Structure formats: C-alpha cells, structure tokens
Amino acid sequence: xxxxxxxxxxxxxxxxxxxxxxxxxxxxxxxxxxxxxxxxxxxxxxxxxxxxxxxxxxxxxxxxxxxxxxxxxxxxxxxxxxxxxxxxxxxxxxxxxxxxxxxxxxxxxxxxxxxxxxxxxxxxxxxxxxxxxxxxxxxxxxxxxxxxxxxxxxxxxxxxxxxxxxxxxxxxxxxxxxxxxxxxxxxxxxxxxxxxxxxxxxxxxxxxxxxxxxxxxxxxxxxxxxxxxxxxxxxxxxxxxxxxxxxxxxxxxxxxxxxxxxxxxxxxxxxxxxxxxxxxxxxxxxxxxxxxxxxxxxxxxxxxxxxxxxxxxxxxxxxxxxxxxxxxxxxxxxxxxxxxxxxxxxxxxxxxxxxxxxxxxxxxxxxxxxxxxxxxxxxxxxxxxxxxxxxxxxxxxxxxxxxxxxxxxxxxx
Amino acid sequence: xxxxxxxxxxxxxxxxxxxxxxxxxxxxxxxxxxxxxxxxxxxxxxxxxxxxxxxxxxxxxxxxxxxxxxxxxxxxxxxxxxxxxxxxxxxxxxxxxxxxxxxxxxxxxxxxxxxxxxxxxxxxxxxxxxxxxxxxxxxxxxxxxxxxxxxxxxxxxxxxxxxxxxxxxxxxxxxxxxxxxxxxxxxxxxxxxxxxxxxxxxxxxxxxxxxxxxxxxxxxxxxxxxxxxxxxxxxxxxxx
Numbered sequence: 119x120x121x122x123x124x125x126x127x128x129x130x131x132x133x134x135x136x137x138x139x140x141x142x143x144x145x146x147x148x149x150x151x152x153x154x155x156x157x158x159x160x161x162x163x164x165x166x167x168x169x170x171x172x173x174x175x176x177x178x179x180x181x182x183x184x185x186x187x188x189x190x191x192x193x194x195x196x197x198x199x200x201x202x203x204x205x206x207x208x209x210x211x212x213x214x215x216x217x218x219x220x221x222x223x224x225x226x227x228x229x230x231x232x233x234x235x236x237x238x239x240x241x242x243x244x245x246x247x248x249x250x251x252x253x254x255x256x257x258x259x260x261x262x263x264x265x266x267x268x269x270x271x272x273x274x275x276x277x278x279x280x281x282x283x284x285x286x287x288x289x290x291x292x293x294x295x296x297x298x299x300x301x302x303x304x305x306x307x308x309x310x311x312x313x314x315x316x317x318x319x320x321x322x323x324x325x326x327x328x329x330x331x332x333x334x335x336x337x338x339x340x341x342x343x344x345x346x347x348x349x350x351x352x353x354x355x356x357x358x359x360x361x362x363x364x365x366x367x368x369x370x371x372x373x374x375x376x377x378x379x380x381x382x383x384x385x386x387x388x389x390x391x392x393x394x395x396x397x398x399x400x401x402x403x404x405x406x407x408x409x410x411x412x413x414x415x416x417x418x419x420x421x422x423x424x425x426x427x428x429x430x431x432x433x434x435x436x437x438x439x440x441x442x443x444x445x446x447x448x449x450x451x452x453x454x455x456x457x458x459x460x461x462x463x464x465x466x467x468x469x470x471x472x473x474x475x476x477x478x479x480x481x482x483x484x485x486x487x488x489x490x491x492x493x494x495x496x497x498x499x500x501x502x503x504x505x506x507x508x509x510x511x512x513x514x515x516x517x518x519x520x521x522x523x524x525x526x527x528x529x530x531x
Numbered sequence: 532x533x534x535x536x537x538x539x540x541x542x543x544x545x546x547x548x549x550x551x552x553x554x555x556x557x558x559x560x561x562x563x564x565x566x567x568x569x570x571x572x573x574x575x576x577x578x579x580x581x582x583x584x585x586x587x588x589x590x591x592x593x594x595x596x597x598x599x600x601x602x603x604x605x606x607x608x609x610x611x612x613x614x615x616x617x618x619x620x621x622x623x624x625x626x627x628x629x630x631x632x633x634x635x636x637x638x639x640x641x642x643x644x645x646x647x648x649x650x651x652x653x654x655x656x657x658x659x660x661x662x663x664x665x666x667x668x669x670x671x672x673x674x675x676x677x678x679x680x681x682x683x684x685x686x687x688x689x690x691x692x693x694x695x696x697x698x699x700x701x702x703x704x705x706x707x708x709x710x711x712x713x714x715x716x717x718x719x720x721x722x723x724x725x726x727x728x729x730x731x732x733x734x735x736x737x738x739x740x741x742x743x744x745x746x747x748x749x750x751x752x753x754x755x756x757x758x759x760x761x762x763x764x765x766x767x768x769x770x771x
Contacts, residue, residue: 119660122653129648439644442605443658443705444633446626526597526606529644 120456126436127457131464141425145465146472148418149505153473154480155414156500157491161311163386166490168247168308168315174348175246176355176382177314178205179340180391183375190374195219197337198323198330204361205341205382210354212346215239215246218328218338220317225294227279234275234294235310237317238328246344247315254288254303257322261302265324269299272307274487275318294319297326309488314340334371335378343382351384358382415504419512426458426516437520438528450521458513459506466505473501550617552713552744553579553602558611560597560767571597573767575611579746581712584739586755587748589764595748596717598764602746603636603715604628616712633661637706641718643698645690651701652677652686658709676704680734696727703734707743714738716747720754732757 131138165172178201184191201216208214217239225232244256249270257268269292271279280287291298299321308315323330329338345354362380370378383391394400440450470493477491493501560572571594579585579602587595600606601613604620613620615635620628637658645654655673664672677683680700690698699719706714716735720728732754739745747758755761763771 121666122649122656122660125653126646126648133648435644436646438605439646440657441629442603442632442638443709444629444661446629446661448626449629449661524606526600529605529640 123453123456124460126453127460130433130457131461137425141422141461142465142468144418144422145462145508146468148415149462149466149469149501149508150472150476151414152411152504152508153469153493153497153501154476154491156504157473157477157493157497160494160497160500161309161489161491163389164494164496166312167306168249169312169342169385170248171246171344172385174345174351175385176343176345176351176358177340177385177388178343178358178380178382179314179388180380181335182379183335183370183372184377184379185375186377192336192372192375194336195338195340196380197332197334198328198339199333200335200337201339201341204365205343205358207361208343208354208357210345210350210357211343213242213246213344215242215342215344216323216339217243217314217342218323219313219340221338223294223319225279225292232275232278234318235316236294236319236321238321238323238325238330240323243320243342246342249305249308249315252304252306253286254301257302262322262324266322267297267299267325268302268322269294269325270303270305270320271301272318273304274307276301276304292319295327299325307488309486309490311486311489314342335365335369336371355382415508415511419508422512423515426512427519433520434523434528437523438525441523441525442529447521451517454517454520455510455513458517459509462505462509462512466501469505470498470501550581551578551614552581552583552616553577553746554612554614555602556612558598558601558608558613560594560601560606561609571767572601572608575769577602577762577769579744581616581744582739582742583760584736584745584758585747585760585762586758587746587762587764588750588752588755593764594767595764597767599715599717599746599748603638604632605638629661633658633709635712637709637711637714639699639702639706639714639716639719641721643690643695643702643722645698645701645705647690649689650686651682651688651690651693654690654701655704655708657705662709672708673704676708677701679707680704695723696730699723699727699731700734703731707738711743713744713746716745718748718750720749720751728754 169175179195180193181196181200182191182193195218198216206214206216217237220235220237223234223236225234241257241259241262252273254270256270257266261268271287271292276284276287279292280290287301287304290301292301307318310316321328343354343358345351362378365378367376370376381391390400390403394403437450474493477493480486480491481489555575555577558572558575559570562569562571575598587598589595597606601608604615615631618631620631623631646657652670652673655676656669659669659672674683674686677686680703682697682700682704685693685697690701693701714735719735720731723731728751735745735747736757749755761771762769
C-alpha cells in the first residue's frame with residue numbers, strides 16, 4: 119500500500135515540474151530556516167565543547183533578593199565566599215567549579231592594543247569543563263596557593279599576541295594591564311555564546327583583581343556543579359536547596375530583603391529563569407516561542423495548503439476510483455498525508471544539504487568566534503520531527519478535503 | 532466471432548435465479564441547489580436476482596447513471612430503501628459502505644477512470660489494496676484478472692500506451708480482481724467502436740455465465756437485447 123502511495127506521489131511530482139519546483143523550493147527554504155535555527159539552539163543549549171558535560175551540569179549563576187511583597191528586588195552573581203560555603207560543600211556532586219563572569223581587559227603588543235576578555239577560575243574549572251590543551255597544562259592548587267601570576271590563553275590570543283609563527287608560548291610572559299603573567303597553557307577557545315566558559319585568558323582566582331575575597335552573598339562569581347550522572351541532578355538540587363534554606367537571615371545583608379532565591383539549575387532552566395520568574399511567565403514564554411515557530415512553519419504551510427487544495431480536482435478521478443473500489447475516507451486521508459510527508463521529506467533532504475552549507479558558512483565566517491554549529495543526531499532527529507510536523511500541518515487539510523469528496527461527483531470530473 | 536461466442540455463452544446460462552442481489556424500494560433522488568430542485572429518480576422499485584444480467588436504457592439525462600450510482604453505493608438516495616445481497620445499507624457508515632463496495636461490487640466506467648500514473652497491473656490491484664492481502668497475493672490476483680481479459684502481456688504498460696478497448700479491458704480486470712458478486716457497468720462500450728464493444732460485451736457475458744450479477748447502463752439497443760432483462764427509464768421514472 120505504502121509503495122503504491124509513494125509511486126503516485128512521485129508521479130504527481132513529475133507530472134508538473136514547475137509546480138514541483140515551486141513547492142519544493144518553498145518547503146526547502148522553510149525547513150532550511152528551521153534546521154539552521156535548530157542547529158543554533160543546539161549550539162546554545164546542547165552539550166558542546168568545552169561544556170560537554172552539560173547533561174549532568176547545574177549552574178548557580180544568580181542570586182535574587184526580594185521582599186515578601188515583591189516590591190523591590192536585587193539580583194546578580196554570587197560571591198566567591200557564598201559559593202565556597204554553599205556550593206563547594208555539596209556532597210552529592212562529583213565536582214564543583216567556580217569562575218567569574220568574564221571581564222574586560224587590554225593587552226598591548228608592539229604598541230597595539232588587544233581587547234581581551236578575562237576570567238578567574240578555580241582548579242576544578244578545568245575538570246568540570248573539557249578544554250582541549252594545545253600546549254601546556256592548566257594551573258593547579260600550588261599555583262592558586264602561591265597566587266602565581268600564571269595564565270591559560272586561547273589559541274586565538276596566542277596567534278594575536280605572539281604571532282602565528284611562534285613555535286611554543288608556554289613559559290613566555292603576557293602583559294595584561296601592566297601585570298606580567300606566565301603562560302602556562304594554551305587551549306582551543308570556547309565560543310562567546312557559552313558565557314561561563316568563554317574567555318581569552320584564564321587566571322587562577324587568586325590572581326590580582328579577581329576580588330574573590332569580597333564578603334557578603336553577592337559578587338561576581340558563578341558555579342558549575344557536576345553531578346555524577348544526569349539522574350543525580352534532582353538530588354544535587356535538593357541538597358543545594360537545603361543548604362540555601364539554612365542560610366541565616368543575618369547573612370542576607372540588606373535589611374530590605376527577606377527572601378532569598380538562588381537555584382542550581384540545568385543550563386536551559388537557568389537560561390529560561392533569566393526571562394521568567396514564575397510558572398506563569400514560563401507558560402507565556404513557551405507560548406511566544408510556540409507562536410513564532412508556528413508562524414515560521416505555519417505561513418509556508420498555509421501557502422502549501424492553498425496550492426494543494428487548488429489541485430484537488432486534478433486528482434478527483436483517482437479519489438473517485440479508489441473510493442468506488444472500497445477505499446474508506448480514512449485510508450484516503452492517510453494516503454494524501456503520507457504523500458505530503460513524502461514530498462516534505464524530499465524538501466527536507468534538500469534542506470539538510472542547504473543547512474550543511476549555511477552552517478559551514480556561519481562557522482567559517484567568524485560572526486561567532488569558535489562557532490561549532492553542526493547537524494548532530496539530536497539536530498537531525500529534531501529536523502525529521504520538524505519535517506513531519508510541517509508535512510502534517512500542510513497535508514491534513516487538503517487530505518481531509520480530498521477524502522470527503524463525493525464519489526459520484528469526483529467521477530464526473 | 533465474438534457475437535457467436537456470446538450467444539453460445541448465453542445458451543449455457545442457468546435460467547433459474549436465486550434471491551434478490553440488489554433490491555431497491557421506492558427510491559427517489561432529488562438534486563437541490565439554492566434555486567432549483569431536480570427530481571432525478573422517482574419511486575424506483577427494482578429487484579435484480581443473483582446471476583442476472585440487467586441492462587438499463589433511456590435517453591440522456593433520464594437518470595440511468597444516477598440509478599447505477601445509487602445501486603453501487605456511490606451516491607445516496609434522497610428517499611427509499613436499498614438492499615445489497617440481503618443487507619439494508621441505510622445505516623451503514625462510510626467504513627461499512629466502503630467495505631461492502633470493496634467485497635461485493637465491481638465498477639466499469641465509460642471513460643475507464645484508470646489512474647494514468649500507475650501501471651496496468653498497479654491499476655488492477657487497487658481494490659485489493661483495501662483488503663488485508665499481501666503484495667504477492669495482490670500481484671497474483673491482478674495477473675490472473677489480466678489473463679482473463681487477455682492483457683497479461685501489457686502489465687507493465689501505462690494507460691496512455693493502450694487503445695480504448697485495451698483500457699476498458701484493464702478496467703474490467705480491475706472490476707473483477709476482487710471476485711465481486713455484482714458488476715456495475717456504466718456505458719462500458721460507449722467510447723468504443725462496435726467490434727470492440729462486442730468484445731467487451733462478450734467478456735461481461737462470460738463473467739455473467741459464471742454467476743456474476745451484472746447491471747449495465749447502455750445506449751445501445753442491440754447490446755441491451757443481449758442481456759436477460761431491460762429496464763427503461765424516462766425522466767427518472769421506470770417505464771418498463
């Protein structure tokens with residue numbers, strides 16, 4: 119039966135090459151946009167270099183302080199001290215890394231300024247993340263204890279500061295804001311879209327200007343908590359919540375605030391929480407995203423529906439014959455849906471090729487440094503799902519109308 | 532030659548018919564638009580016995596095709612009662628009607644209604660697609676049906692590569708592939724020359740001699756006379 123349907127779908131495609139071109143062009147373009155968006159979302163939220171452990175990582179990035187009437191609110195990153203007390207002590211976690219949000223600095227080479235992003239981290243940072251060391255190694259506890267002026271730099275900064283022809287830079291010094299740091303390692307850089315791992319230079323948190331000794335709850339640091347396995351995430355979250363619940367009111371600092379909200383969230387939840395504070399906000403957010411996706415898919419789908427519906431008459435005789443010989447409306451409904459999905463998948467195959475080309479250009483263009491957009495299995499499966507949804511969206515209505523045609527009338531055509 | 536064959540076949544045919552295969556009581560069909568109401572069939576009462584070969588004649592627009600569509604469950608009457616092989620069909624759902632058409636009825640149309648995008652054998656297989664038969668069973672049955680109409684050498688051809696007579700023979704193969712007990716033919720020879728028309732009639736007579744009940748709409752008096760019974764319609768009314 120399926121072969122019969124696909125044979126017909128193929129023949130219908132060949133019947134009018136121009137119509138087929140227009141249809142496939144529309145489908146391909148729509149699906150390419152959706153596939154590139156999917157790949158970009160995967161780039162943002164998926165587990166990629168150097169945060170390859172995102173599936174078992176929790177992010178403690180924001181402390182929110184408010185009052186019970188919700189009239190005033192203050193939020194921002196935590197202090198090193200806070201994370202040391204309440205995150206570093208988590209027993210259910212495998213490791214906890216603390217780092218600050220990247221800052222801005224300058225370095226000068228031959229009188230020319232290089233704008234830099236800098237980050238202060240602990241030693242665990244290099245275990246929680248999966249940085250690829252092209253040269254040297256990360257700093258260790260001894261470097262931290264001694265407050266050594268050492269730095270790990272990215273390959274891009276190495277090339278910019280020391281020149282591309284330099285054989286090795288480990289052991290050389292780099293002058294940042296008039297302080298000389300010894301380069302201890304060179305890593306392949308992280309894209310700026312991964313804000314907690316992205317930087318040009320990484321210093322031990324005991325290096326100058328890190329402000330890690332600031333007291334109080336708020337500061338400039340965030341933590342990545344690595345669970346032993348993804349299934350342990352709820353236990354780690356529960357333990358962190360219990361730590362937070364035990365914080366005495368006197369530690370809250372400002373008297374105006376009597377409510378403290380600080381969560382260990384998965385990366386995606388953490389991202390969502392920057393826009394949404396309540397379940398209601400979340401529903402609104404999902405509704406807006408859903409609407410945007412529906413618009414992206416819906417408008418071309420509606421167009422395809424129109425084209426398909428207008429071609430019903432061309433297939434009327436076939437519908438009449440099939441019904442006369444015993445096809446129930448449901449079978450015809452499925453036939454046309456399957457045909458539409460088949461066509462969508464042909465468009466999807468072209469879209470996949472086009473997406474590969476587009477993401478190759480995005481990755482190579484340098485718009486996002488170290489961009490690593492890709493079509494991996496989740497992106498591929500999502501793309502298949504998108505094709506299916508698009509096929510259904512554009513196929514159901516014409517299929518329904520076709521299947522409802524009256525036999526005697528269909529055979530008159 | 533074909534004519535001689537059909538006469539011989541007719542002589543061999545059983546003359547005693549069994550129960551009513553098709554039963555129509557007080558059937559009426561009205562077509563309504565916003566401004567006009569047309570009575571296409573008026574109080575039709577008809578019994579077609581099992582194994583009978585009935586032809587329907589009448590001038591254009593008298594309701595012949597409408598009657599055939601109603602018998603074939605392709606259209607619903609506005610009023611009246613229909614039984615197919617003893618089953619009243621009024622309360623049948625779309626699914627049940629489809630199943631009844633698939634199992635009991637086979638159709639032959641004047642304009643063949645073959646699907647041009649499918650090969651001859653794929654066209655013939657269509658009724659079997661809606662049964663639980665395997666691809667091999669479908670292929671075997673379709674080959675057998677095409678052999679019966681003398682077209683086993685054209686299985687891979689497409690309808691556009693066939694003559695009118697060949698197309699109608701494919702349509703007959705499609706109508707008989709599921710071994711239906713009733714064949715409804717709407718002017719099956721209308722688009723064919725007389726020699727080809729006689730050949731098609733010969734095939735139908737042979738099917739009828741094997742027990743298939745046939746109802747045929749025709750304009751051709753000579754053809755109609757070769758069937759067991761002739762029903763005449765005029766302005767939607769059965770006149771004989």
